[in-house]
Amino acid sequence: MSETITFADQQADRIVAAMSNEEKVDLLSGFGMWKTAGIPAYGIKPIVMTDGTYGVRYSIPQIDSDERGGMDLDAFLSVVNQRASDVAIAWGEMKPATCFPNGSAMGNSWDEALMRRLGTLLGKECRAMGVHLLLGPGINLRRTPLAGRSYEYYSEDPLLTGKLAAAVIEGVQSQGVGTSLKHFACNNSEVERTTMDSVVEERALREIYLKGFEIAIKQSRPWTIMSSYNRLNGVQASQDPWLLDQVLRKDWDFEGVVVSDWHGIKDRPVSLVAGGDLDMPESPRRKADLLAALNSGSVPAEVADLSCRRLLDLIERCNKGAEAPVPLYTPKEHHAEARSMAAASMVLVRNEGSLPILPEMREILVVGRDAGTPVIQGSGCATTIPTMVDQPLDELQQALGPDHSLTFRPEADAETLMLAAKADLVLVFTSTEGAYDGEGSDRTTLALGPGQDEMIASLAAVSDKVAVVIACPDAVEMPWIDAVNAVLVTFYSGQAMGGAVADVLTGKVNPSGKLSVTFPKRLADVPGFLHYPGENGRHVYGEGIHVGYRAYDLREIEPLFPFGHGLSYTRFAYSDLKLSNSEIGLDDEITVSFTIANTGERAGAEVAQLYLQAPGKRLKRSPQELKGFSKTLLQPGERRRVEIAIKGSDLAIWDPALGRWVLESVNARLVIAASSRDPRLVTDLTLKPSVLPFRRLAYDTQPAYVLPNEIACEHICAYLVARCNISSEDAMRMLDHCSNSFFGIFTSLERRLRLSIPEAEVAGLIADINAAMDTAEARL
Numbered sequence: 001m002s003e004t005i006t007f008a009d010q011q012a013d014r015i016v017a018a019m020s021n022e023e024k025v026d027l028l029s030g031f032g033m034w035k036t037a038g039i040p041a042y043g044i045k046p047i048v049m050t051d052g053t054y055g056v057r058y059s060i061p062q063i064d065s066d067e068r069g070g071m072d073l074d075a076f077l078s079v080v081n082q083r084a085s086d087v088a089i090a091w092g093e094m095k096p097a098t099c100f101p102n103g104s105a106m107g108n109s110w111d112e113a114l115m116r117r118l119g120t121l122l123g124k125e126c127r128a129m130g131v132h133l134l135l136g137p138g139i140n141l142r143r144t145p146l147a148g149r150s151y152e153y154y155s156e157d158p159l160l161t162g163k164l165a166a167a168v169i170e171g172v173q174s175q176g177v178g179t180s181l182k183h184f185a186c187n188n189s190e191v192e193r194t195t196m197d198s199v200v201e202e203r204a205l206r207e208i209y210l211k212g213f214e215i216a217i218k219q220s221r222p223w224t225i226m227s228s229y230n231r232l233n234g235v236q237a238s239q240d241p242w243l244l245d246q247v248l249r250k251d252w253d254f255e256g257v258v259v260s261d262w263h264g265i266k267d268r269p270v271s272l273v274a275g276g277d278l279d280m281p282e283s284p285r286r287k288a289d290l291l292a293a294l295n296s297g298s299v300p301a302e303v304a305d306l307s308c309r310r311l312l313d314l315i316e317r318c319n320k321g322a323e324a325p326v327p328l329y330t331p332k333e334h335h336a337e338a339r340s341m342a343a344a345s346m347v348l349v350r351n352e353g354s355l356p357i358l359p360e361m362r363e364i365l366v367v368g369r370d371a372g373t374p375v376i377q378g379s380g381c382a383t384t385i386p387t388m389v390d391q392p393l394d395e396l397q398q399a400l401g402p403d404h405s406l407t408f409r410p411e412a413d414a415e416t417l418m419l420a421a422k423a424d425l426v427l428v429f430t431s432t433e434g435a436y437d438g439e440g441s442d443r444t445t446l447a448l449g450p451g452q453d454e455m456i457a458s459l460a461a462v463s464d465k466v467a468v469v470i471a472c473p474d475a476v477e478m479p480w481i482d483a484v485n486a487v488l489v490t491f492y493s494g495q496a497m498g499g500a501v502a503d504v505l506t507g508k509v510n511p512s513g514k515l516s517v518t519f520p521k522r523l524a525d526v527p528g529f530l531h532y533p534g535e536n537g538r539h540v541y542g543e544g545i546h547v548g549y550r551a552y553d554l555r556e557i558e559p560l561f562p563f564g565h566g567l568s569y570t571r572f573a574y575s576d577l578k579l580s581n582s583e584i585g586l587d588d589e590i591t592v593s594f595t596i597a598n599t600g601e602r603a604g605a606e607v608a609q610l611y612l613q614a615p616g617k618r619l620k621r622s623p624q625e626l627k628g629f630s631k632t633l634l635q636p637g638e639r640r641r642v643e644i645a646i647k648g649s650d651l652a653i654w655d656p657a658l659g660r661w662v663l664e665s666v667n668a669r670l671v672i673a674a675s676s677r678d679p680r681l682v683t684d685l686t687l688k689p690s691v692l693p694f695r696r697l698a699y700d701t702q703p704a705y706v707l708p709n710e711i712a713c714e715h716i717c718a719y720l721v722a723r724c725n726i727s728s729e730d731a732m733r734m735l736d737h738c739s740n741s742f743f744g745i746f747t748s749l750e751r752r753l754r755l756s757i758p759e760a761e762v763a764g765l766i767a768d769i770n771a772a773m774d775t776a777e778a779r780l
C-alpha cells in the first residue's frame with residue numbers, strides 16, 4: 001500500500017468540524033469546469049484537473065481566463081464532442097501537448113516499463129502546465145470493436161488492461177500528479193451513454209469488467225477513481241453503493257476519492273451516500289440539492305464529513321506534488337519518446353516478404369491520403385493539440401534516402417494502377433472513417449473508410465507486392481487480406497506516427513507489438529453481437545465471462561487475427577518450460593520459467609503469453625485465460641530465461657453462490673504461447689481446491705446432486721437410521737433408491753419410502769449439511 005499523505009489528522013478533523021454545510025458542499029462539488037473550490041479560511045487551495053489518457057488537454061479559456069472555467073454546458077460539450085479532425089480549430093484555445101499513441105495503440109506494446117514511461121512523461125507535462133490531477137487512464141474493456149471510445153482503452157483482456165493501467169498510474173503519480181482511473185464501470189459503448197443499463201452477471205463483473213480496475217487499484221493506488229455515466233444492473237453507476245462502497249472500498253481497500261464523470265450524477269444526495277465524493281463539474285442545482293439534504297439531515301453529516309476528509313487528503317497530495325521543481329523537457333524530446341512508443345506498439349499482422357523495405361526495392365509507390373495527413377488520434381475529451389505532427393511520406397523519404405524513389409498518389413486511379421503494376425513495392429496508407437465516431441458515438445461498421453477496401457483490392461489485383469498500413473481505433477475487417485503481401489496496423493499512434501511507421505517499414509525498428517484484442521473476420525463474430533447495443537435502455541451482456549478471445553475459443557470461431565498475434569522480422573524459439581511447483585492452491589504462488597531464443601538475424605522483442613487452460617467443474621470456464629506475459633528484447637542468437645510469477649488467487653473464479661473467489665479441484669494446463677492461437681510450450685498444473693465440488697443443499701436439490709456429496713449423504717443417512725430404526729447400509733440403499741428421481745431429495749424420499757419428514761427437521765438437516773460443508777471447505 002502506498003504511503004498516505006494527509007493534512008495532519010487532527011488538523012483535517014478540525015477543519016471538517018469547523019466547516020459549515022455550505023462550505024462542505026463547495027468542497028464536494030467542484031468549482032467551475034476543471035477545478036475544486038479553494039476555501040482560503042481553512043488554507044484549502046483549489047486543484048486543477050484535466051483530460052486525458054494519452055496527452056494533456058489544457059483548455060486555456062476554461063482553466064486560465066475565466067476563474068470558474070465555464071459553467072455552461074456548451075463549453076463542456078465543445079470538449080467531449082471535439083472531433084480529431086477539428087484540432088486546427090481549437091489551436092490557440094488549448095495548450096499544445098505531446099499527443100502520445102492512444103490507448104488502443106499502446107495496449108499492443110504489452111510493455112509495462114513503456115507504460116510507466118508514458119505515465120512519467122504525462123506527469124511531467126501536467127506539472128509543466130500546473131495540472132494536479134490527470135483524468136485517466138480509461139480502461140473500460142473493449143467488449144465490442146464498435147465502441148466509440150475503444151481508441152482510449154487498452155484491451156479486451158482484464159489482466160493486460162489492469163497491468164498496463166497500473167504502470168501508467170505509477171508513472172504519472174511518480175511525478176506528484178494524481179490520476180483518475182475511469183470509467184467505473186461497464187461503460188463499454190457510447191449508445192445512450194448516460195442512461196444505458198449495462199446488465200451484467202456478477203461473475204462476469206468480478207472476473208472480467210471489474211478485474212482490470214481491481215488489479216490497477218491494488219497495484220498502483222490511483223488517487224482517484226471516476227465513476228461512469230451508465231447504469232449497472234439497474235443502478236446509476238455514480239450512485240451505486242455496491243460498486244462504490246462494497247466493491248471499491250470494502251473489498252479492494254480503495255482509500256482515494258471517487259470523482260463523478262462530468263454531469264454523470266443524477267441525484268447528488270444519493271450519490272454522496274453511495275460513496276461518490278466529488279461531483280464534477282460544478283452544478284448549482286446539484287449543489288442546492290446536497291445542501292438541502294445536509295440541512296434536513298436526510299444525508300447524515302458523517303457521510304459528508306468522510307468525503308470532505310478524503311478531499312482534503314487529495315488536495316494535500318496534489319499540493320505536495322506541486323511543490324517539487326517543475327521538470328524540464330523540450331517538446332522535441334517528448335516527440336522522440338512518442339515515436340519510439342508508437343514503433344513499439346504497431347502490429348505487423350501479415351508479412352509474406354514485402355517488409356522490411358530492402359535496398360533493392362527502389363521504385364516505391366505510396367498510395368492514400370493518410371500518407372500525407374495521417375490520423376493520429378481519436379475524437380472526444382481525450383483529443384490533444386499536438387506539439388508537432390510527423391508526415392509518414394516525408395519520414396519515409398528521409399529514412400530511405402535518395403536510392404529509393406517514392407511516388408505518391410492520393411488515390412488509386414487508372415494511372416496509379418499502371419504504376420502499381422511496375423513498382424517494387426506498393427505501400428497503401430488507409431484508415432477508418434473518422435468523421436463521426438469517437439466519444440459519444442460508436443462506429444457503425446468494421447470496414448475501412450469509404451472506398452478504401454476497394455482501393456486496396458484494385459491495387460492487389462495488379463501487384464503482389466502490396467503492403468497496407470492501417471490507422472484505426474480498434475479492429476477492422478480486411479476482406480482483401482489474402483490478396484495483399486503485408487499489413488501493418490498502427491491504430492492511432494499519436495503525433496509521431498509518421499516517424500514510427502517509417503522506422504518499422506524500413507526495419508530500423510523491428511515490430512514487436514501484438515494485438516491486445518481479437519480481430520474478427522466479420523462483425524457478426526464479435527461475442528457481444530447478439531445483444532449489442534441493447535434495447536429499451538437495457539444492454540444485456542449475454543456472453544457473460546466469455547469476452548474477446550475467450551468466446552472465439554469457446555465457439556471455435558476462426559478470427560481474422562487472434563488475440564496476442566503479431567509478427568517480427570526475426571524468429572523466436574521457446575523451450576524448457578519449468579514450474580517451481582506443479583500444484584497451486586488459492587494462497588500459493590509459483591514461478592513459471594522458460595527460455596526464449598532469438599534464432600533470426602535481427603534484434604527483436606518477443607511478447608510471450610501465459611495462458612491457463614482449466615476445465616470448469618461446477619462453474620464453467622473459458623477454454624483459456626491470460627494469466628501473465630512478458631516482453632523480452634533479444635539480440636540475434638541471444639537466449640534468455642523468462643520468469644513469470646503467478647498466484648493461486650489469480651487463477652481463481654468468482655462463485656456467485658458463495659460470494660467469494662474459489663479454486664475448483666481440476667487438472668489444468670499452463671501454456672506459453674506466442675499468441676492465443678500459437679501455443680509453444682505446455683505443462684500440467686494441478687489446482688488444489690478451496691471448495692467442495694458440490695452446491696450447497698436446498699429443499700429441492702435433486703438426488704443426482706446429493707448422492708455424490710458424502711457430507712450430505714452421511715447426514716441424511718444418520719437421520720434415516722434414527723428416524724426409521726434401520727442400519728446405515730439400509731439407509732444408504734434408501735437414498736440410492738431415489739437416484740433416478742428428478743424431484744427434490746426430500747420429496748423423493750417421502751414419496752418413494754412413504755415417509756413424512758416434518759418441515760423443521762428438513763430445515764435442520766439442510767442447515768447442518770451446509771454448515772458441515774462450510775467447515776470442510778475451511779479445512780481445505
Ligand code: BGC
Nearest residue numbers: 051079080135182261262381
Ligand atoms: C468523459 C470523461 C472525461 C470528462 C471530462 C466526460 O464526458 O466521459 O472521460 O474525463 O468528460 O472531460
